Amino acid sequence: MKILFLIPARGGSKGLPGKNIKELNKKALINHSVDFARNFSDDSNICVSSDSAEIIKCVENNNLKVHFKRPTQLASDTASTMDVINHAVNYYKSKGKLYDVLILLQPTTPFRKIDDLTNMINLWNNKLDLLVSVNESHDSPYFNLFEENSKGYLYMSKESKITRRQDSPKVYSMNGSIYIYNINSIDLKSIKKIKKYIMKDSIYSIDIDNKFDWEIAKLFSKKMKK
Numbered sequence: 001m002k003i004l005f006l007i008p009a010r011g012g013s014k015g016l017p018g019k020n021i022k023e024l025n026k027k028a029l030i031n032h033s034v035d036f037a038r039n040f041s042d043d044s045n046i047c048v049s050s051d052s053a054e055i056i057k058c059v060e061n062n063n064l065k066v067h068f069k070r071p072t073q074l075a076s077d078t079a080s081t082m083d084v085i086n087h088a089v090n091y092y093k094s095k096g097k098l099y100d101v102l103i104l105l106q107p108t109t110p111f112r113k114i115d116d117l118t119n120m121i122n123l124w125n126n127k128l129d130l131l132v133s134v135n136e137s138h139d140s141p142y143f144n145l146f147e148e149n150s151k152g153y154l155y156m157s158k159e160s161k162i163t164r165r166q167d168s169p170k171v172y173s174m175n176g177s178i179y180i181y182n183i184n185s186i187d188l189k190s191i192k193k194i195k196k197y198i199m200k201d202s203i204y205s206i207d208i209d210n211k212f213d214w215e216i217a218k219l220f221s222k223k224m225k226k
Contacts, residue, residue, distance in 0.1 A: 011052025
């Protein structure tokens with residue numbers, strides 16, 4: 001199975017400016033994902049997609065060649081992850097490099113276990129469109145998640161007679177850590193057959209979006225070093 005590792009990292013971050021090159025344990029955040037991918041592949045199959053010259057320089061200082069700069073239109077607030085994935089896949093196709101699956105590693109989820117990705121690769125089958133890491137959500141549309149109607153009143157997201165959280169169906173949240181995509185499904189723009197891989201330890205679901213998340217990540221990073 002031929003695997004392309006994609007690490008998407010745009011330059012503009014409003015919640016935590018410059019987060020992808022901020023140092024966590026003396027290593028730029030994005031390079032945690034680069035080095036994690038290196039446990040599974042040589043550098044020729046690891047792709048960083050970024051519009052930022054600073055991020056590209058940071059990655060190349062970690063001895064990974066960045067082969068292209070992401071177009072500006074794919075780094076806007078309206079650009080989708082699938083747009084970025086398609087751009088990367090098409091780049092490699094133009095170079096004659098074809099892959100079976102794409103593993104997406106978001107740099108904002110720096111804590112990962114080798115065993116988790118190994119397990120996910122072993123669970124993979126080509127009938128899937130996507131295998132994604134999740135955690136079990138403490139919030140539920142059956143119990144404590146609400147929407148707002150046109151009059152500003154809250155109503156339950158899902159109609160239910162459930163009165164206790166433990167009685168509600170289990171709900172899962174994509175934790176942003178690991179996504180395994182079927183390249184054929186990407187080509188067809190059809191991601192429907194999705195299965196989960198549960199990560200039980202909350203530390204592997206830390207997703208850095210703002211200063212508070214960053215402080216939490218620093219705290220846990222120090223504990224993991226001990």
